[in-house]
Structure formats: C-alpha cells, structure tokens
Amino acid sequence: MPDITGRDEYAALIVRTAYDDEQSWLALLDELGRPRGDGGESEALVHVVDDPVWAGAAPADVLAAARRDEDLAVVFLADATALRSAPHALLALDVGYEDEVLDPEYYRELIESPPAREFRTVPAAVHDVHANLQLANVGFDEFAKEAAAHPDRVLRSF
Template structure:
C-alpha cells in the first residue's frame, strides 16, 4: 500500500470520517446521509464533518489510518467507514482512539493498565459520531467512556441516547 496522504483542510470542530471500503456505493451514500443529519436531543445541533472519500485509502488498516491522522494534534478520534460499516444495517463506523498507546508503562506504578489495557476502538452509528467527537474534543468524557458504553450494548455498537 502507498503512503497515505496527510489530511488537510479539516476544521478543528469537524469530525473526521475516512472511507476505506469501496465495494458498496449505495451503503456509502447512506452513511454520508446519516452522518449529515442534525444531532442532539432534539436535533438542534448542526453537523461538522470532514469526509475523506479518496480511493487511495481503500483497504487501509486501522493502524495505517492512525499512523497518518496522528499528525493532526487537534484530533482526538477518527471514524473509519470500513467493510463492516458498509455491510451492517446500522452502518456503524469504527471509532479509533488517536492517543498513542503508552509504551513506557512502569510495572511498579501502572500494573492495572498493563493487566487491563483500555479499549482503543469501538463501533458507533453515524448518529452517534457527533456526540462522541464533541465530548472528546472538549474533554468532557474519555474515549474509554464511549468504548465501555458501546461494549455494554447487546451488539457492541454505540447509539445516541
């Protein structure tokens, strides 16, 4: 796979969605339409999304996506529209934690983190993208809060409350 291009022009307030699967154009259009819907308890919030729809990203792994988007210091989460997104009825995107994994954990102080590492990814419906992005951007909640909520749901997918 080629080196993935740097994401340019993303507004700091925009959720980043990267398409990595190009097998189902109708499913992709449905994802984009769903994520463009106003959000919030009464649909009172406008959406801010930066969509990357470039075949150079086709087949990119989560690791490759993370390695590329970590260049954006203002970004805390990226949403990936992969094959599972396109094949599922709920079009759940893969949410990836941008924070670099702690490589220098000290067993003397960090044994709990070593024994039980935090979730680094989860699935979220397009309707949940904005809540996740907004709350992580202002540090109102942590990535693990959303990951735990997703894992607690029967199908492992985060939906808006």
C-alpha cells in the same frame, strides 16, 4: 498513506476505506449529515476523506496519519463492516498518543487491563463522541464500555 489535512477542529473525521458498495456509502453520508440535537438545531460537522488511496487501509494506517493532527482525539472509519451493517456502525479509533512517560504503577495497570482502543458507533452518535472526546468531557474507554454493554457492541447514544 497521505496526510489527512484541512479538517475544522469541530468536525468529526471520517475516513472511507471501503469502496465496494456506493449505495451504502451514500446512505451513511446522509445519516452523518443530518442535523443533530433535540430539535435538529445543530449542523452536523464532518470532514470526510473519500479518496480511493485509502481503499482497504488497515486501522493502524489510518491512525498513523490521524496522529499527525495534534488536536484530534478520535477518527471514524467507514470500513466494509460499516457499509454492510444495518446501523452503518463506523469504527471509532482512539488517536491518543502513547509516547508519554508513564508512572510505573499506572503502566502495570495498563498492561494488566489495557483500555479499549476502538468501538463501533452509529452515525447519529458520531458528533457526540467527537465533541466529548475533543473537550475531554468523557474518556474514550467510557464510550467503548458503553458500546460493549449492548448485545451488538454498537454505541447508539451515551
């Protein structure tokens, strides 16, 4: 898969992997582009990868490319589920690196109850998830637990 480059560090990375519903894709883009904040005072910053070479790409393929960006904490997939779902729930993937040496006790805890590596989120929450993970204000697992607490397992706000 090609590199994902040219992203502003403040922009959430969205990779389109489904190409069978153009109308839903345009609706999702509209939602992602809406100003955010209480009064809509903040511009929505997104970097969209809309290249058919990614059609049908598995999350692992996208993660492999996204991990080349050392400053990236999360990548969002606009997959078939996102395009078909009423809230256009994007798949958020944890880009965290796993190649660091871990304390054996911590490693055992990870094996017994591994942290969540993905969850679904509505477009309106993408910016908050991205910003908080980039700043390390909130851990990926906390967002995943919040999403899991909803009946449809989709994060709407935090």
